[in-house]
Amino acid sequence: xxxxxxxxxxxxxxxxxxxxxxxxxxxxxxxxxxxxxxxxxxxxxxxxxxxxxxxxxxxxxxxxxxxxxxxxxxxxxxxxxxxxxxxxxxxxxxxxxxxxxxxxxxxxxxxxxxxxxxxxxxxxxxx
Amino acid sequence: xxxxxxxxxxxxxxxxxxxxxxxxxxxxxxxxxxxxxxxxxxxxxxxxxxxxxxxxxxxxxxxxxxxxxxxxxxxxxxxxxxxxxxxxxxxxxxxxxxxxxxxxxxxxxxxxxxxxxxxxxxxxxxxxxxxxxxxxxxxxxxxxxxxxxxxxxxxxxxxxxxxxxxxxxxxxxxxxxxxxxxxxxxxxxxxxxxxxxxxxxxxxxxxxxxxxxxxxxxxxxxxxxxxxxxxxxxxxxxxxxxxxxx
Numbered sequence: 001x002x003x004x005x006x007x008x009x010x011x012x013x014x015x016x017x018x019x020x021x022x023x024x025x026x027x028x029x030x031x032x033x034x035x036x037x038x039x040x041x042x043x044x045x046x047x048x049x050x051x052x053x054x055x056x057x058x059x060x061x062x063x064x065x066x067x068x069x070x071x072x073x074x075x076x077x078x079x080x081x082x083x084x085x086x087x088x089x090x091x092x093x094x095x096x097x098x099x100x101x102x103x104x105x106x107x108x109x110x111x112x113x114x115x116x117x118x119x120x121x122x123x124x125x126x127x
Numbered sequence: 128x129x130x131x132x133x134x135x136x137x138x139x140x141x142x143x144x145x146x147x148x149x150x151x152x153x154x155x156x157x158x159x160x161x162x163x164x165x166x167x168x169x170x171x172x173x174x175x176x177x178x179x180x181x182x183x184x185x186x187x188x189x190x191x192x193x194x195x196x197x198x199x200x201x202x203x204x205x206x207x208x209x210x211x212x213x214x215x216x217x218x219x220x221x222x223x224x225x226x227x228x229x230x231x232x233x234x235x236x237x238x239x240x241x242x243x244x245x246x247x248x249x250x251x252x253x254x255x256x257x258x259x260x261x262x263x264x265x266x267x268x269x270x271x272x273x274x275x276x277x278x279x280x281x282x283x284x285x286x287x288x289x290x291x292x293x294x295x296x297x298x299x300x301x302x303x304x305x306x307x308x309x310x311x312x313x314x315x316x317x318x319x320x321x322x323x324x325x326x327x328x329x330x331x332x333x334x335x336x337x338x339x340x341x342x343x344x345x346x347x348x349x350x351x352x353x354x355x356x357x358x359x360x361x362x363x364x365x366x367x368x369x370x371x372x373x
Contacts, residue, residue: 015220022228058344065344087347089357094364098371105364108347114361 005051012059038062057086219295
């Protein structure tokens, strides 16, 4: 796993972005940028050479699930691995995210170990 | 009282004319007053009835004079209070993370310095150390002790900062409790209002199915143990996804 990969963390709460950034930094990732919803994230993804997206679901503006769908629709972004980290815990939603092509799904509250495990799994499958 | 009783009758008019023709002004005046008062009685009764109706209608609509207070002051106030809760919890989270982020390099620093002297220290413990190595070990130990001596009080005060940042729980708890009380008051008044409009409205409201959006965002589930459409944790998510071929 390339520790220099460029990661976008999308969450409307700055504290949650900060927590995820800290956990990622602990895992050795330092090239991290932030966005507060899908509408901010999508242009950043289209312009920047991101390697990985961690996104919340429930955000004002564009929600995480719609961001995921937009990513999968865009030829340049479709390959991007997307990890959802969200409080949304309904089975229907998890199924919906899977069908939309999510690479991993973590429910909040979550632990550092869970984040590491899902990251490992995602990049193991990709490589 | 019939309309007839309040309109001046032909008979009364004739009596009045007769009295006036007879030059009996006093009696005529009394007769006129009698007719006039009867009309007035009706007016007073009607105004009285209207006043009572109006009063009761106002009473019914107000039910609780708190309704006005609720809508004018307390609901906007509740919004402010909840905003305050968001602000307080955010501040506390940032304060905590500031302290933790300041702690981590201090503990990493000590960890690295200990790691650096560990091989020579092990040699010393095994009684297998050269004098030059021993000197270098002494400098290393000196460095560790000085670093720890410096970092520990800093870590202590940062930990105290983390501790103090948790005071948001008390403050936000009190605010939220007041908002819950307000929501209960509003609910009570809405129920009273519903009663006023009779059982029909109540039944109609009951009959409305609660809106369910299976795949819409709902935020944190606060009653997961009472629901069967939500997962109970990460293990459940993993099971569900692997059942889908993930």
